Amino acid sequence: MANGEGATLICVPIMADTVDQMVALIHKAKFSGADLVEVRLDHLKSFNPSVDIETVIKQSSLPTLFTYRPTWEGGQYAGDEDSRRDALRLAMKLGADYIDVELQVANEFYNSLQEDKPSKCKIIVSSHNYQFTPSIEDLGDLVARIQATGADIVKFATTAKDISDVARVFQITVHSHVRAVPIIALVMGERGLMSRVLCPKFGGYLTFGTLESGKVSAPGQPTIKELLDLYNFRMIGPDTKIYGIIGNPVGHSKSPLLYNEAFRTAGINGVYLRFLVDDVASFFQTYSSSDFAGFSCTIPHKEAAAMCCDEVDPTAKSIGAVNCVIRRQADGKLFGCNTDYVGAITAIEEGLQGLHSASSVTGSPLAGKLFVIIGAGGAGKALAYGAKEKGARVVIANRTYERAKELADAVGAQALSLADLEGFHPETGMILANTTSIGMHPKVDETPVSKEVLQYYSLVFDAVYTPKITRLLWEAEESGARIVTGVEMLIGQAYEQYERFTGLPAPKELFKRIMANS
Secondary structure, three states: OOOOOOOOEEEEEEOOOOHHHHHHHHHHHHHHOOOEEEEEHHHOOOOOHHHHHHHHHHHOOOOEEEEOOEHHHOOOEOOOHHHHHHHHHHHHHHOOOEEEEEHHHHHHHHHHOOOOOOOOOEEEEEEEOOOOOOOHHHHHHHHHHHHHOOOOEEEEEEEOOOOOHHHHHHHHHHHHHHOOOOEEEEEEOHHHHHHHHOHHHHOOOEEEOEOOOOOOOOOOOOEHHHHHHHOOHHHOOOOOEEEEEEEOOOOOOOHHHHHHHHHHHHOOOEEEEEEEOOOHHHHHHHOOOOOEEEEEEOOOOHHHHHHHOOEEOHHHHHHOOOOEEEEOOOOOOEEEEOOHHHHHHHHHHHHHHOOOOOOOOOOOOOOOOEEEEEOOOHHHHHHHHHHHHOOOEEEEEEOOHHHHHHHHHHHOOEEEEOOHHHHOOOOOOEEEEEOOOOOOOOOOOOOOOOHHHHHHEEEEEEOOOOOOOOHHHHHHHHOOOEEEOHHHHHHHHHHHHHHHHHOOOOOHHHHHHHHHHO
């Protein structure tokens, strides 16, 4: 077991101005499902140690970890060391379950103990690196130095400059777990998220989950609700398979909502994460074990991901981009495919079904239509391929004309610059599809084309789904066009990905219900 007594613990940091506020937050943490709380004494505006510590311990409904973090280690305490040390010793004496002591002063702290420390209280000796994640050798040395102080529990937190940094921390965690060294090893920042979620898999003693989003004691902490309800934290174990979406940015992605709920419902031992990736090739090379079983790919990595795959299905090869990568369990090879075009084209076809002009002898309402695609990246390529396959006349518009021309030549289409699109309206009843990130949160006021242009289109699709109704879509609707949202594409492309991930039929109604309620 991760902590020597049970599964990996969830600790909620408690930060407040007063002790009364802290006690209220502790009760809230218990109600939220926490196993223990970290009482951050350095956040108190006024502090009477003998009264306040005893009050917290007596009124706490959860085991307590007391931290009195100085400014030189990222905290808020700027007073003298003697007073800080006295407060932590008092917490031990009054019945704290844990205290946190920084490595820099750990030896002095142990020397200051005038009597044997209470057997109940465990001392966590910690080190925080807010700049980077050291090498595996340096991390090993760090753990050894922390152990040498006499620590009951080793803790270190580093900062991820690249998501590959997390792999070194996983390696140290597993090594320490095998040696029965209780360890808390976390990576700060958005790129370090999986270090916090996957603690139960790799043997971490505890992880931190906040009560409210944004109110964190260290960068990158998820909420306890996200840990429990989104990532199914209590179900994660050594054999859990890891899936996720690779992108940059990726924090907006709703894919974890879909897959984790579907995994839980079907009893699949898997967890789906957001991976903020800068270099796709490095990511795949670093996380090459069979535990990392499948990936969704989004902007801007769809084309680069295709080049990293050992095998790409013929359709994705024609498109030149993949949005789904599977690691074959038999040989560890990466197989790439593209489900974007199926999800998007199907959603657009369904949107056209209700229009009177949607009849076609070929059976597809896209046949013969002038289909204008904004963007020449992975999603643009997918839509161009799919629309051409359905018999549409395709036009590619891109900020950089050369990229538009390259894609247009590949699929047999016409190329325009995005600026030229403002004056492009050879006919009415056209279809417009935005495949770029223009208009995505937080830049919700942006739109790829002016409202005046939209009167020439009978249907407008936007691959952006945060927000669900973008400026482009609401202006299109005001102009009389039918609109198709990125949510409909997301659900459509997710069906095939889920089936490829699991070998099971996609829970279509569940996916629709989740997105309708999100």
